[in-house]
Amino acid sequence: MNMSAQALRIAIIQAAPVYLDPDGCLDKARRLIGQAASKGATLVAFGECWLPGYPVHALCGMDIPGWWDFAADYLDRAIEVPGPETQALCQIASEFQVDIVMGVAERDSVTRGSIYSTQLIISAEGALLGRHRKLRPAINERAVIADGDASGLQVFERGYGVLSGLNSWEHQMVLPVYALAEQGTQFHVASWPGGETPAPASPAALFSRQHLLSRAFAAQTGSYVLCASGILAPENLPPHYRDFLREPFTGNSAVIDPRGEIVAGPITGETILYSNCSMTLIRSAKVAFDCAGHSGRPDQLEFRNHSLPGQSGSPDDAQDNFGPSDKNGPAEGGAGMEPEGAQRR
Numbered sequence: 252m253n254m255s256a257q258a259l260r261i262a263i264i265q266a267a268p269v270y271l272d273p274d275g276c277l278d279k280a281r282r283l284i285g286q287a288a289s290k291g292a293t294l295v296a297f298g299e300c301w302l303p304g305y306p307v308h309a310l311c312g313m314d315i316p317g318w319w320d321f322a323a324d325y326l327d328r329a330i331e332v333p334g335p336e337t338q339a340l341c342q343i344a345s346e347f348q349v350d351i352v353m354g355v356a357e358r359d360s361v362t363r364g365s366i367y368s369t370q371l372i373i374s375a376e377g378a379l380l381g382r383h384r385k386l387r388p389a390i391n392e393r394a395v396i397a398d399g400d401a402s403g404l405q406v407f408e409r410g411y412g413v414l415s416g417l418n419s420w421e422h423q424m425v426l427p428v429y430a431l432a433e434q435g436t437q438f439h440v441a442s443w444p445g446g447e448t449p450a451p452a453s454p455a456a457l458f459s460r461q462h463l464l465s466r467a468f469a470a471q472t473g474s475y476v477l478c479a480s481g482i483l484a485p486e487n488l489p490p491h492y493r494d495f496l497r498e499p500f501t502g503n504s505a506v507i508d509p510r511g512e513i514v515a516g517p518i519t520g521e522t523i524l525y526s527n528c529s530m531t532l533i534r535s536a537k538v539a540f541d542c543a544g545h546s547g548r549p550d551q552l553e554f555r556n557h558s559l560p561g562q563s564g565s566p567d568d569a570q571d572n573f574g575p576s577d578k579n580g581p582a583e584g585g586a587g588m589e590p591e592g593a594q595r596r
Contacts, residue, residue, distance in 0.1 A: 259411045262292035263524040265502045267487040270304040271328045288347035298481035299354040299442040309395040329358035345377030352440040365397040385418040402558040404430040412437035422464035432472040433543040441465045443480040445500025470511030473536035509536030
């Protein structure tokens with residue numbers, strides 16, 4: 252990390268995907284990323300499962316007519332990692348010289364029957380630095396999205412600072428937050444499906460809370476949080492799937508500073524949100540509170556990540572952040588894969 256860098260310009264792309272069309276999503280992403288880069292952005296973030304679109308059928312009962320057709324179609328349109336879509340994203344990052352954190356629906360490349368809600372971390376040099384599969388889908392997502400693993404709970408040393416990411420309700424799981432705090436995250440992408448929803452009447456307890464949880468992450472870790480959310484309206488879906496979207500996704504993306512304060516947004520509609528981030532403020536926040544450092548008590552409380560080698564309790568066959576199902580690891584020399592010597596913590 253270059254500690255002399257005092258500011259970073261970031262961008263959140265809040266836009267509807269070209270639903271169930273990976274190539275269409277890539278074309279749109281390229282145009283919007285180019286626009287953000289032209290405004291000086293160094294880091295660009297997208298919402299959860301933006302490519303090829305969030306699985307809205309996960310929010311509906313399986314007894315609804317057409318549900319199984321939708322589920323089969325969605326599995327077919329999910330992408331594999333690595334693959335042509337990751338190669339294209341790496342080329343876009345390199346072309347515009349920006350880091351990209353992209354939410355994708357990832358199809359398991361071995362079984363071809365499971366989908367993960369995955370964040371891809373792609374460098375301005377055109378390398379796929381990492382992949383994080385959502386550890387545990389929300390209760391209403393589990394009919395569609397499979398459990399991920401903790402091997403992707405890693406941070407990435409970039410020239411401007413330390414980068415990390417999580418998906419939606421992982422921010423309420425506490426331990427993933429600590430895992431990234433322990434590694435010194437400074438810029439964090441919180442990818443969400445589609446907006447800040449009002450609290451339902453008690454005792455109902457299932458609602459977004461994307462601002463609350465993103466602000467908590469910022470304050471706990473002393474980092475900037477890009478609360479990146481998508482938008483989606485019925486007209487964005489194929490006509491035969493529009494009834495599955497019960498409520499429009501309104502976005503409400505925001506940038507949150509290391510004190511937990513919203514400093515840009517929330518926004519609605521299709522737009523790009525920009526903000527300038529101060530390294531001085533990050534350092535001040537960590538001086539005030541460093542939950543895994545001077546504010547912690549490692550002599551009393553201990554954290555372990557069983558998916559990573561070298562930690563007590565880790566399985567002997569622990570895998571890297573390309574996931575447990577990739578039995579042979581990334582293909583050697585594959586496009587968009589991590590180059591030898593890439594910095595990773």
